[in-house]
Each structure stands twice: as C-alpha cells, then as structure tokens.
Amino acid sequence: MSIAVGLLLEQTLWAGVAALGFAVLFNVPVRTLLACALSGAIAYAVRTILVETNLLTVEAATLLAATAVSFLGVIFGRRWRVPALIFVVPGVIPLVPGALAFRTMIDILMLTANPVNVSDTLLAAVAVNSIKTLLIVGALAGGVAVPSLLLRRHRPMT
C-alpha cells in the first residue's frame, strides 16, 4: 500500500475534530457528541483509503463513504435511541469539498474580470472543478439518503 499510515491517522483525527465542531454548532445531544466525531473520522478514513489505494475516484469514494456513515448512523441511532441524522449530518461534514468549491467559485468570478482575453487554463479549470464539486456534493447527499430509502419504505397512500 502506498499511503502513509501516520498521515492517514493524523488526517482522520482532524476529520473527527471537524465533525465534533459542527456537531456542537448543530446542538446535538451531549451524550452523542463523541459518536458524531467518530462518524466524521470514519467517513474521512474510508474515503481516503479508497482514493489513495486507487480503488475509486474521489466522487465514487465519497458516495460509498457517505453511505457507510449513514448506515453507521442507523446503528448508532438504535444504540442511543435518537434519529440517525444526528450522527450522519456531522459525520459527512469532513467530506464536503470546501476548498475546491471556493476555488471554483472565485475562478468563476475571475472569468469576468478580464472578459476580452479569457485564459483557456482558467476556463478549463472552472469547467472541470465545477463539475467535480457538483458530483462530490451530489454523491455526498445521495449517499446520506440511501439507508432511509432502503429501510423506511411506505406503501403508497390511498
């Protein structure tokens, strides 16, 4: 395996801290706080391992990681007797492609700064990065919805 285990562990720790901070912002019950941090750490670790071992692209890995964390949330939810979304929402926060999204957004605004002589590299960067951001964010949110689609089915209402 080509990934440095030490770096992976450190990044996993920071992902847990990020999830913890957002869990506080979202006012989760105190007894679920550490499980929220754990969810975030696991989500990030799963994605990083899948990407670094060249098994999946970052978009597909995000979908898988978000799905995994959502099922974990269902298990945690039964354990602590709370709705699964308490663990899932802070848990997927570390997967949000924040830096990429803002770089893209700023680049889009930069396109208009020099409209006569638009750089091809900038244009290509905007196109690729905006599609990538959308795919990652869509995969993230789609993955979150998977457990409730599979587990909470209702017959059509009459």
Add this chain to the structure above:
Amino acid sequence: MSVSQPPQTKPIQAKRSQTGAAKSPLDRETLAEIVDLALRAGQLLMENGAESQRVEVTVRSVGTGLGCDWGDVLVSHNAIVVSHISGREFRTKIRRVSRGGVNMSLIEQISHLTHRIEEGKFDRAQVRAELERISNYPRHYNRWLTVVAVGLACAAFSRLFSGDWLTFGVTLISAAVAMFVRQELTLRNFNSLLGVVASALVAGSMVAVIYLLTEFSRQVGLALAASVLLLVPGVPFINAVEDLIKGYTVVGLARGATSALIILAIALGLLIAMQLIGISRL
C-alpha cells in the same frame, strides 16, 4: 406502517390504529386543537433543519396518535398545510414557517415525543405542555463554546487541506471571529444572506490583516477558504437532495436555490476580502 380495514362510516380514508377497534369520531373543537398541535410540531421541525418527509410523517402521526383517523399533509418550503380527519369531520389549517438554524436536539426531542404520542401515552394538554417545553429548551452548548468549537473545526479543515500550523492558528482565530459576527447579526435579525456576506468578509479580512502584518506564509488562500467553511449550507443542501429524491421536488428545488445563494454570498464576501489583500487566486 399497519393500515387496517377502512371503517364503515368513511370508506375512502385509510384508518390507522394499533388495536384495530373503531374509534368514536372527534368533535370539531377537538379536531381544531389536534391540527394546531400537529402543525406546531411540524413547524418546530422545519425551523430547525428537518427534511420534508420527517415533517410530513410527524404532522400526521401527532394527529392519528391523538385520535384522528388520518391526516393529509402538504409540506411547502415556507408553510405546512394539514387536513386531519375523524369520521365525517375534518379540519384544515395552514401554518407559515420561517427560516431557522439547525438544532438536532430539538429534532430528537420531537421525534421522541411523536413516538410517545403514537403509543397513546399523552393527551392533548400534555402534548401542548411538552411542545412548549421543547421549544424553550436551552441549547446544550453556550455561544462561546460554539465559537471555539467552530473555530477549531475550520482549523481542522485547514489541516485536511494540508495547511501548516501557522495556517491552522490563523484559521482558528478568523473562523471563531466570523462565527461570533454571525451570531451577533442573527440576534439582530439581519437578512441571513447579508449575514453570510458580512461574516465571510470578516473572516477574509481577519486573514488579510494577519497576512499583511506578518506575511505568515504562502498558504493565505488556503486559510481564506478554510475560515469560511462554517458558513457552508451543509444541512440545507443535504435536505434539498433528500427532498428531491423522495418526491418533495418543489421543496427540494427551493432549498437548493437557497443553498446556492448562500454559497454565492460566501464567495462574494471572500472576493471582497481578496481584493483587499491583492491576491487573485486561492
């Protein structure tokens, strides 16, 4: 969900009850009170970051748990409509819903309350008292703890984006100050988009000032991006996609539009700050 045979009096409506025994129809005053309680529960959920399906199921369950035969619920992005039905009688009401933040504990408490109502453990007066208690329940974490936690979370993101320790410190301070500004603006009832632009501008300016004073590193773009992550509309966006997938298309589109506007507002605030520093790329 167990749906028993329709009652003889009203063959169209599916009737839901644990025992399967026929309930005596409720009078109009009782129905009006139940509709009010159900809408209050739904309103609290929507204003604190719940997705549409949870709102619909909760509003219906409060009604059926308190003795109605059925409830039809329409969830819009800024209002809830419900018709609760008992025998041949029904009552319909609209409740407007305003935008709010995210409060997972409140969602948890409403979910718990709904389960108890479904088990028939609460009467209407108890439900009213419970809803009142839940809506006034203080947050678990005071605002200073939240400021520090959010600052730390954004700083952790700067490490995930492979920032160094100096960037970590700068992000920690800038994001914490931005969070404080956001709280202050929310308390003063400013338009939420304006609040986002202002908070992003403050975060960006903090990074800019530290950068100009110390020339801290070449990772200034990274510090800028990480210190506004607290403003990213994560919950509205996840809810938007979930609503779209589950058939609440119009609500999903509305939430998606809101999320997109918030992202643009962040970018605008950042852009102004970047012009101040004089850098053009993150």
